[in-house]
Amino acid sequence: MISFRYHLVSVIAVFLGIALGVAIGTSALNGAVVGDLRRQVSDLKKNDGALAAQNRVLQARSANADLLAQTFGTKIAGAALAKTPVVLLGAPGASKGLKDAIAAQVTAAGGTIAGRLQLSKDFSDPRRANDIRSLATSGLHPIGLQLPTTDDAGLLAGALLGFVLLGHGQSTDLAQVVAGFGTLNMIKAESSTVASGKLVLLIAPGALPAKDEAGKMLLSFGSQLGAGGPTVVVGDPASDTAGGLVALVRNDDTAEKAVSTVDDATSPLGQLTVVLTGADTIAGHKGHYGTGAGADGLLPGAGS
Structure with a gap:
């Protein structure tokens, strides 16, 4: 047991x-x-x-x-921008130092700064979109301007400003449009005179939050500027990340065909690239240059 x-x-x-x-x-x-x-x-x-x-x-x-x-x-x-009037347009938050550096490079390449304007944060504030719609559709309407059929404030602002900044319409239209946006506290002249140009350099801010409403508005605005004439969106490396304006342009099928971009404009090489890209854009060639992942190459004519 x-x-x-x-x-x-x-x-x-x-x-x-x-x-x-x-x-x-x-x-x-x-x-x-x-x-x-x-x-x-x-x-x-x-x-x-x-x-x-x-x-x-x-x-x-x-x-x-x-x-x-x-x-x-x-x-x-060389004289890549010889006798070319260039409008320097700062997006909300654009660096003054970057604008100064680009202006100096444009002048060194034979161009002139026809006007220097800075957009305020109110411009890209979605709560102010109705003010832009009212200004574009009823407040001001230069002869010959055809606005896109949309209520997108960015597209309307881009059509209106692009028309006058790139020399379309009457000689008095530019001053009236700038003054109109000025009364809305959306634009400020940083130069003593503002004239139209043959090229617009839209200076981007740095990084923006992903899916930022202001970024979306600036994307529409920049894209429509390009529809009005030669436009280059210029930024630093941070502008080609997340919701940055350069990255937004490069990832949008319409915008990437409408404007050129440069993502390393804080460096001497990048500032040279801005001038070469501007001349190339005036000649009818769009491209995206710099050191970012979405760049076609380092500068026009150079492979990626």
Whole structure:
């Protein structure tokens, strides 16, 4: 007859066996896992070192390119914009330093700044869209202007401003339109005189939140500006990320065909690219240039 003690000893033995098996198995498994993790860490360190080296090479090349642009930029650009009046239009939040740098590069390439205007945050505020609709559809209507059939405030503003900034209509239309937007606290002249031009450089702000309503409005606005004549959207590398204006243009089928873009205008090479892109756009060629993922190449004529 099997005693209770025998049962107890048997059960204890079974559990001891299970515990021993788990311990042995866990040790073996831990050893394999630790070994695999060590190999992964080693591989990551090697990859990190390779990427760091590659980054140093790219930074050196970028510095050399900027030095080349600083030293020979004027000769490379030549008279790309000779006797070309250019309108500098800052989107809400555009950097003054960037606008100044672009203006200097335009002048160095033989162009003139016909006018320098800055849009306020009210311009792209969706709560002010009705004010733009009223101004465009009933407040002002230059002879010859055909507004798009839409209630999109960005498209209406782009059609109206593009018409007068690029020299269409009567000589007095530009002043009236600028004054009209001025009464809405949406536009401010930064130059003593504002005349129409043959090229509009729309200076983008940096990064914007994804799906930002102001960004969507500026996308419509920039696209419609391009429908009125040669337009280049100019920004820094951040403008080609997330909801940035350059990125929005490049990801929109209509806008990317309507305007050109430059995404590295904070660098000397990028500022040279703006001038070359502007001349190329006037000649009827659209392109997207810079160092961002959506660029066609570094500058016009250079492969990606």
